[in-house]
Amino acid sequence: MGRILIIAEQFRGQLRSSAGELASAAAQIGGEFDAAVFGPGAADAAQQLGAYGPGRVLAVDCGCEHSGDGFAAAVSDTVASGGYEFVILMQTAFGRDLGARLAARLDAAWINDVIGLEGSGSEIVAKKPLYAGKVISHVKFNTSGLKVLSLRPRNFDAVAAGDGSAAVEQLGSGTECKARCTALEPKEAGYIDLKDADIIVSGGRGIGNAEGYSVIRDFANEVGAAMGASRAIVDAGWIDHSYQVGQTGKVVNPQLYIAAGISGAIQHLAGMQTSKVIVAINNTESAPIFKVADYGIVGDMFEVLPELAKQIKAARQ
Ligand SMILES: Cc1cc2nc3c(=O)[nH]c(=O)nc-3n(C[C@H](O)[C@H](O)[C@H](O)COP(=O)(O)OP(=O)(O)OC[C@H]3O[C@@H](n4cnc5c(N)ncnc54)[C@H](O)[C@@H]3O)c2cc1C
The missing domain is CATH 3.40.50.1220 (TPP-binding domain)
Structure with missing residues (x-):
């Protein structure tokens, strides 16, 4: 089986707790996994990501707050050449944007909104809700190529971070971002997502x-x-x-x-x-x-x- 790349999320250098859910899904599929994190603060968040036990950690920073096309461009060559079989990210605004772009660029299969996995390895079966949750569909990949999974938040038991660390590789400098977010305005004081x-x-x-x-x-x-x-x-x-x-x-x-x-x-x-x-x-x-x-x-x-x-x-x- 090929390697797994989990794509975690962070804000201003603080890793989001969903990293543990991504690591949990990677553990269920089995095999070696790497991790990536994007945006300003990626280098700091990458250090925290190392504690989940990935082989390598990619810190991708194109120099802007956010750029869907830039992030995808910055990482797609590495994904294509890194021996990856799975990319796993969260079913969030960030994950849906990047997951779709990576799947399109790399001609990958994509199963979104996954709430559970059955089995392991290449034959994994993903469960996703349909019709406003009235039906749970079981979906299997039908390709030996790259497979992308996006996980509905808080449906996988998060793996706790250990005290390990991994070497961090920097990516993204010099990437041409066609649309870039240059600033973020807070909604209201004390706002919780x-x-x-x-x-x-x-x-x-x-x-x-x-x-x-x-x-x-x-x-x-x-x-x-x-x-x-x-x-x-x-x-x-x-x-x-x-x-x-x-x-x-x-x-x-x-x-x-x-x-x-x-x-x-x-x-x-x-x-x-x-x-x-x-x-x-x-x-x-x-x-x-x-x-x-x-x-x-x-x-x-x-x-x-x-x-x-x-x-x-x-x-x-
Ligand atoms: C295609 C489609 C998509 C939709 N998507 C969504 C969606 O994403 N999310 C969503 O929420 N809805 C969605 N809806 C709308 C949905 O069908 C309902 O109309 C809506 O959820 C009703 O909102 P409500 O419960 O606030 O209002 P109401 O149905 O009017 O209910 C108000 C409730 O408040 C109670 N109440 C009144 N006063 C008090 C009080 N003082 N104290 C305690 N209780 C009180 C009443 O007893 C009543 O049960 C969608 C509809 C369609 C057709």
């Missing part, structure tokens, strides 16, 4: 109006949660689309998902029903969200959420 969050609190039409979202924001600030939303309040213009969870929003998989004032439409469930623990707060006892909830609270979210935040803070002390 939905993909990285252990706890998510989402609000739906039950918030009543745009100002009502403050009950979600206050709760999130109190307990350190990321904020989400149903499409109803995004469509109403009460909150930005980047907060939307669901079939046409983000797919999340936190330890704890709190749905407040959300009825539980199938399109919303498609984005959150794999969360480890689901708590629903709704003032209507017959709301469908209670069918998927581990814990249901029938009540007014404007009373329940502040009280819940108080209880969580007290329990943490």
